[in-house]
Amino acid sequence: MREDNVLEEVDNPTVVLNKKLRQFFDGKIVRKDLTKSIKEGANVPIYVLEFLLGQYCSSDDPEIIEEGVGTVKRILADNFVRPDEAQKVLSILRERGSYTVIDRITAKLNIKQDRYEAEFSNLGVSNILLSPSHVSDYDRLLVGGIWCIVQLEYMFDEEDKRSNPILVRKLTPIQMPHVDLDEYKEARAEFTTEEWMDVLLRSTGMESDKFSDREKWLLLARMIPLVENNFNLCELGPRSTGKSHIYKEISPNSILVSGGQTTVANLFYNMARKTVGLVGMWDCVAFDEVAGITFKDKDGIQIMKDYMASGSFARGKEEKAASASMVFVGNINQSVDVLLKTSHLFDPFPEAMAYDTAFLDRMHCYVPGWEIPKYRPDFFTDEYAFITDYLSEVMREMRKEQFGDVSDKYFKFGSNLNQRDVIAVRKMISGFTKLLYPNGQYSKEDIAEIMTISLEMRRRVKEQLKKIGGMEFYDVNFSYVDNETFEENYVSVMEQGGGKLIPEGLTKPGHIYTISRGKSGMTGVYRLETQVLPGSGKFERTGLGSDREAKEATNTAFNYLKANGKSISSSVSTTTKDYIINYQDLNGIGMTSKLTLPSLIAICSAALGKPALSSMAVLGDISISGTIINVDELASTLQVCLDNGAKKVLLPITAAADLGTVPSDLVGAFSLIFYSTPQEAVFKALGVE
Incomplete structure (x- = not known):
């Protein structure tokens, strides 16, 4: 009986995958059920919570895990700064003379005084003197900031009342201060493609076993904007399918613009302050509920089109460049069949965008959100997976690498793809390859699979442009040609198959x-x-x-x-x-x-x-x-x-x-x-x- 159990454990894919993760990524993984149990009662970012769990609960021993969870809860209860309690914390710091806080710290160099200064996000204080050693050890402080446990001291100087009384005694990041990309790539070779895809999806909180292969690819496509610069993705579908979840909760490098209303100054460039907006501060800017997107500025959509096409925009006398990807998510309130018969798949966009073919042509990818099932409680994983902050930093580092030409060794594009189509498909090929084969070890069959899904996602955009713009977008029969056999493989989109308005067979007289x-x-x-x-x-x-x-x-x-x-x-x-x-x-x-x-x-x-x-x-x-x-x-x-x-x-x-x-x-x-x-x-x- 015991032998049977041992064999069963060896053959169990989940057990095998967990062991591999413990072996090759120890300290960078966390059990996702622990995240869920604490997240429900603690309003802290998942990536902060999971880092702490990775530090204190990295064990299979139930007692150690229980003790670690208690430690994490205690740390959060005692030290996490809520913005509405900032003055209370400052008062305690003054009375006690020292206090430990958890907050997001951003560092900047004060050139006039030749010193580094810290700004505390929730605590609401800035210009706090910071040791150069902290900045050199944790360079992410200078690039958007990181969450840290900080021991503060309060020393008021009666003689120099202009000096800041708050001092940083000790600073410990609770996000990954840096990642070893080579170590990540080497460890990837120990996993099969199926296992690696499961790891990525579990790292976003999803239980991969609950989804079909097709659904896994669609969920993976949501991650491309996080690994690819200047990638424009659209996903429309029913409610409760997790369209915005990954951009809000999973990555500290993306921002979700809720409500839709924004300004050119906020999004691109503030001419009064001479500061770059969201596209310069984040890796990914996602718009929730596309139906509500409005610009207070008349030229907002035009500037957005310029940025989506080139990654740069002209504002005032200067041209600025940024690398943030743009994501548009929203709801389709009727069946896709009805929408295709009566309108087109970009219909939920505001009218100024929904019929602007120049704007829609800049969409690299259209994820069919109606194919992803509505989330149920059992869709969320309880197994080991990457700490989201670790995966986010890996994806941020991978943005610096280019994999868009990996298909050229095996395939070339069909004649129906124009230059904008090729750019879009290459970006998707690059994104999928970075996610699944970051070490560059892949086969011809692997790339063919990526080619097929990438061509489909772009063709979905082109099919809708054809409905809106007519013959200008006639070439939609996307294909790729094998360099060895010269065989041409055509790629279709699933929703185009049925629902023809003019039926086959004889109709009634008078019809x-x-x-x-x-x-x-x-x-x-x-x-x-x-x-x-x-x-x-x-x-x-x-x-x-x-x-x-x-x-x-x-x-x-x-x-x-x-x-x-x-x-x-x-x-x-x-x-x-x-x-x-x-x-x-x-x-x-x-x-x-x-x-x-x-x-x-x-x-x-x-x-x-x-x-x-x-x-x-x-x-x-x-x-x-x-x-x-x-x-x-x-x-x-x-x-x-x-x-x-x-x-x-x-x-x-x-x-x-x-x-x-x-x-x-x-x-x-x-x-x-x-x-x-x-x-x-x-x-x-x-x-x-």
Whole structure:
């Protein structure tokens, strides 16, 4: 029985992984269940808490762990400075003459007096004299500051009342003062790729066993902005999927801008103070709830676009550079299928951004947040993983290295990727490689896997740009080519697969699909559903609202039918039957006015009891006299036909001259049916010879 238990422990992947972590990263790991148990009652950053747990609870002995947890709780209770208790702590320091505090300390060099001075974040005091040895030992004090345990003394000098009475006797960092990147890279070789991915995800608090391989890759993508400079990521999805968790709790090097409202001075550069804003102070700036993003300055979005493209921005007479990545997270309040049919996947952004193709094209990566399950309590790990501060510092150091060209040895990009696409995909390849293979030891298959997910994340951006901007973003068939076999592998996005608006197979008589430009200026799909009743020749329409142009177009169709019905069929009566057509704007872009020909075909189809050809879209229109009206922006319109499932397209003969402007593979995707008169359009639409 004991032998079975031993074998079971040896084979248990969790036990094996914990042993490896204890062996190669002792002192840099912590049991995450301990973090959870204390975090719930202590309002301190996770990275501070985990450092203390790593110091006092680095053991498998339950008694040592229990004693260590008690020590950590006592240290936090006695020494952590809450901002609202700062004056109380200063009073105790004055009365006792000495006191130990836990606070975030930032150091700066006072050039005029040639000395280092400390600023205490929660305690609210500054210009405290600091020993040069502290700064040389812990250089992170000069770069954003670190959390420390500090022994303070209070010595008021009656003779020199201008001097600061607070002195630093001893300073001990409770964040990693520095990391050995070479040690980290060497230890990586002892873990398999699956084990290493599990370690990374557990370090963010997640239990990797609860997620599928696909979900693990998506969770890993959230970490790229922390290891890659000037990386722009977007993630939209349902609530409670942890979109902002990693940027708020896990890394001390990122900041979450809640609420969305900000200023150019706060984000980029304050001209009055001549100081760089958040992008110069943090590795990652994340915007929570993208729907609420607003700039008080008119030029805010333009400056943001400039920064997202180049990593620099012009402000005043100077051009400033920074390396912070930009993250945009927010909620999608409806199903993705509905959103794709009625709008696009950037729709939750403010209108000034959601339809600005120049802004959206700067997004390197779109993580499909709807594929990540809503977090449940058992999703959070209880196992060993990196202290978040240690992992954060490793990721910050890795930002200095470049892995964007690792794919060139094995693959090259397909012809559909433009320069901006290549830059975006290379950044993702670099980010994933830094996370999974920081030591540079990977195989061709490893890079192929990274290539596939990276191309997909960028293609998702490009697909939405195509919906918004039309033919300018036509090239979305992303691929990579094997340098040895010359085999080309195409990458698709999962949500593009189904939900076509124009169904396959025959529809009911009187059901017609037409594609044209709506009120908003976008091109979309419209469905006409017709009913025929015995009557006296009435024509009713629903779904048009108060749109005068659309109503006039439908009136024109019925009047044309009254005058020319006999040339189509004697069975189409405008005196003994009533017709009702319901018009549906399937993309929610506003009703179109190009409804005369589609209405004519719909009435004839219903009156004759003949369905239209399967998977057919009607393009073009006619006037009251029967004159053919050509199709605007033929290439963009045909692209919308393809995206929405059309396989046959009814086209005016005048459009043939414009086919030279349409890419050949797009033309080849359809069976094109030309018409030169309204009657011919009706016959061909219904398959009548």
